[in-house]
Amino acid sequence: MTSIFSIILTVLTILKHESSKLELEIQSARDVNNKLLHDLSFLKSEWAFLASPKNIEKLSNTHLDYQNASLISLEDFLEIRNKLKSLK
Numbered sequence: 001m002t003s004i005f006s007i008i009l010t011v012l013t014i015l016k017h018e019s020s021k022l023e024l025e026i027q028s029a030r031d032v033n034n035k036l037l038h039d040l041s042f043l044k045s046e047w048a049f050l051a052s053p054k055n056i057e058k059l060s061n062t063h064l065d066y067q068n069a070s071l072i073s074l075e076d077f078l079e080i081r082n083k084l085k086s087l088k
Helices: 002-050 053-063 074-087
Strands: none
Touching: none
């Protein structure tokens, strides 16, 4: 009877140790998940700033040498299209 009782206590001790190790691993995984969620929200806010139209306009004015283009009228476009069709 004593030996069965000691075996049961030993098994319970081992199970408790294993369950505490699993709890530590779960907590570690939760900590990593929370850090990743925090990093994701930070990156989303950074992207929102970088992709904002105001910031893109500022960067393009600073780094790109572009000139405004004028649009052609519909009549001119149709005339060009008809000329191209007649060349084919």
